Amino acid sequence: MQDPKRAQVTGTAVPLAGNDIDTDRIIPARFLRCVTFDDLGEHAFEDDRLQVGRTGGTHPFDDAVYADATILVSNRNFGCGSSREHAPQALMRWHKGIQAVIAESFAEIFFGNCVVLGVPCLCATTADVNTLIAAIKANPKLEVTVDVAKQQVRFGDRSISATIPDGPREQLVSGLWDTTGELLEAKASIEATAKTLPYFAGF
């Protein structure tokens, strides 16, 4: 069993510049017709990749230089739209698997889905994200360290500040991001709280 602690993720990164990249783009809806998450990885960003390809470009997810990346870097409001967990599940299954995401900001549901899967999402300033993206583009083999505990991203001789709220950070660093067991521990308190709510017993 893999160590669940997510204090730090080190690897190469794939840059995906842009604001408001929604979960329909991360994994188009037609691939949600499934009963397991197993085969989603290869379809990550499928329609975007096709479109970029058609106009003669190469989408970063099709670019061989980023094929080993385990860290994704994007701009503002990443993962907005649909609540589909299939989005982070697809990213986790793309090639070696995305294990951390850095962006200027995240949509809330996407962020929560990532935390419960043990994928840290950290926010950095526009300038720092753009510096990081430029550094990766200049050297796709650049080793990037996402230090969740210290709220830093380190690459080359640079270190930028990257934040994650206290609660999720604590969950990831201590390895308690899979919450089912922890929530179940409070069974007696759950029922006690229910008893205080008039509708639970039909008023």
Place this chain on the structure above:
Amino acid sequence: MGKSLYEKVFDSHTVRKLPSGQYQLLMSLHLVHEVTSPQAFAMLRERKLTVMHPERTFATCDHIIPTHTQLRPFQDTLAEQMLVELEKSCKEHGIRYLSPAKGEQGIVHVVGPELGLTQPGMTICCGDSHTSTHGAFGAIAFGIGTSQVRDVLATQTLAMGKSKVRRIEVNGKLRPGVYAKDVVLDIIHRLGVQGGVGYAYEYAGDVFDRFSMEERMTVCNMSIEGGARCGYVNPDATTYAYLKGREMSPTGEAWDRAVKYWESLRSDPDAHYDDIVQINAEDIEPVVTWGITPAQSTPVGAMIPQPTSFHADERGVVEEAYEYMGFQPGSAIKGKKIDVAFIGSCTNGRFSDFEEVVKHLKKSGKKVASGVRALVVPGSQTVRNQLVAAGYDKVFEEAGFEFREAGCSMCLAMNPDKLVGRELCASSSNRNFKGRQGSPTGRTLLMSPVMVAAAAISGSVADAREVFSIH
């Protein structure tokens, strides 16, 4: 200092503070559909867990169900497999399944309120971002992912942080031809698609006080498009009138106790808000989106904005939108030729949405333009039956619309209703993302149902006030 409804409901449902600093929050109602639940049920089986409160869990089928016929087995074998899985899981865990066979099926955010499952003061979750719809009743309702669906199935609770609260007041009187859809598109345009991140939205003011429950649902539904995970309206006499007599609503003396309880949950007059936004109702025009996010919109009479009118860090998405849509900045949105018109979805698929369109179709006697494929898709079987009973199905068909079975249909491209190629669709749904309606190059213009009908008749984007002489 008083408390907002959000704080009262959050606090009363807090089981405990977790070591991480988050809160363990009890869920009043868990709604389940076929797309985001199969993996959650599989995880339960793997971990040998059961559903803690099956009586507070309700399932239906909406995303994948075909709307030309609901006959089983579905032609799409993947869709059929998903439904079989859902039926199996409901049976195994004793969850009530609102099935097509029983006439209870529909979009999860339409059937919940319809049955009286959605009540004030509840915490409501579903593996669907448009769960914010249920906030119309004064509930704290939000979308979750599949692993959280697992958590709620197993424990009836979630690990959550507490949001800030932004009160959005719309005061004054909406002008004729301006609808709830225009109000929410206007709010999203003002505050941006990310403006609501970290906030719960409390909608208030004259306009919301006068709104019907279905209009409130339209606005709350799209809270998430403005980044707010949940949005709500304080419960009032309109809420109670809607709920009274519904299947799952309390009755007799329990009803009186319920109303008293619900009243106590309303935001206090001196409640603390982290932010307050005020909008004049008279300033709101019929809105049409022109881009690839729900905030990229314009009053129907205005021009598609120039890139220079946006903040520098917006321009990337704006340029992307012009390119994807094939629109020129400075050109009119009115007159853009459409291929498809879609009226339905969890935003605008309720009885009053269709009735308003029928009123204008009947009065004008106008028909869908040739070459436009126009779909009317009721949000639930109940809505469909009500429309048929009123004879509205015939009005739609005579005007050239296809009148379909209940489901999510062309909102999201998981069933056979899809755009083809670069088709342009006037749509009463909630998302104009790239590829959202099923073609990777398909294009969506969001607007109110009456504006969709006006576009269908004109064959191009039109001002419904002109088409239907709304004064």
